[in-house]
Structures are given as C-alpha cells and as structure tokens.
Amino acid sequence: MAKLYFRYGTMDSAKTLNLLAVAHNYRKQGKRVLLVKPKLDDRFGAERIASRSGLEATADLLVDGAARLDPADFEGLDCVLVDEAQFLAPAVIEDFRRITIKPGVPVICYGLRTDFQTRLFPGAQRLMELADAIEEVKVTCQYCGRKATCNLRLVDGVPALIGPQVMLGADDTYVPVCWAHWDDMTSRASKGERVSVAR
Ligand SMILES: [Zn+2]
Missing domain, CATH: 3.30.60 (Wheat Germ Agglutinin (Isolectin 2); domain 1)
Structure with a gap:
C-alpha cells in the first residue's frame, strides 16, 4: 500500500527545495511525478513552485478550495508531490488519502503545520490526522539556537x-x-x- 506523507516545517525550512529534489530524483529515473499546488488566487505565476534557493518548477495541477479529485486521473503515476499543502481543504486531503489506496500512488505533502498565531491550518490538521508518515523539516530560530516551531x-x-x-x-x-x-x-x-x- 502506498503511503500518505506529511513533511512539515516553518517558513524558510527548505520544504520546497526538498520537494523539488524528490521530483528531480524521480524524473531522473524515468518515473512519472505530478506536482500539485493549491490554487489561492489568479495571480500571474500562481503555478510556480519556487524555492528560496532559486530552484523552481511549474505545477502540473492547481487545486482550488471546492475541488474534488478523481482517483482515475492519478492512474499510472509514480508519485504525487504537493506544495503548500496547509492551504488545501480537508476534503482534498481525504481524496489524496484515497489515491494512495487506489490507484495506489504515494502522495508526499509539504507544508506549514501552524499559522502565525500558532494554530493548525485546516489542511495541516487533516494531514496530521490521516498521514502514515509525519516528518519534520527543521530549521533553527532566527534569534537563537533552538529549533524554530x-x-x-x-x-x-x-x-x-x-x-x-x-x-x-x-x-x-x-x-x-x-x-x-x-x-x-x-x-x-x-x-x-x-x-x-x-x-
Ligand atoms: Zn529563539
């Protein structure tokens, strides 16, 4: 059975860089990867998945709040990589959970755990509830040596x-x-x- 992953971290923890590296490795092996991003607005360049390191890629699929996913559309893929997953609706996270069962594609979601008030984002909450693997992408506090949370x-x-x-x-x-x-x-x-x- 394929797994649903939630790789969370604060801002500047290189989550997107990690995502782009995973995509690169899959593609280098001739495997099919789908890059997904929540659709928040219609700004130009909304489909860009850009890391602060300067690396970037274009999202294959933008998912807006009310969308539901059809598992059949994910047939034949080797991996689904999701950027900014905290902004997805809980129902979309549930759809990704189903996609790991049938057609059985691993889904790796990257995102923030909490907002600026230290509260869970709805998408992050559903991932915490449903993911098989929850992994922290770490970075240190801007002002001391402790881990940023x-x-x-x-x-x-x-x-x-x-x-x-x-x-x-x-x-x-x-x-x-x-x-x-x-x-x-x-x-x-x-x-x-x-x-x-x-x-
Ligand atoms: Zn500190």
Missing part, C-alpha cells in the same frame, strides 16, 4: 498577533522562530512596546 508574522516590520490566517499579496513577511521568541515578541508588540526585529 512558529512563524512570526511581521506587518510593516512589527510582530503581529491578530489578522486573517491567510493574507494574499500583503506586504508582510514571516520569520521562523522558537516558541519562546514568538511569545516574547508578540506579547511585547501587543502591549505597544517597540520590538526591534532583525531579518
């Missing part, structure tokens, strides 16, 4: 504690941090203290 959202350079879970096209950035730094910086910023953030 949180995504600190900066809006105009200020740590944010409130706001929508997904902010498309907004001029914000994310920093991978440990829990201690996330808690300290968001608490101080929410009290109106000036928090200096080096990136």
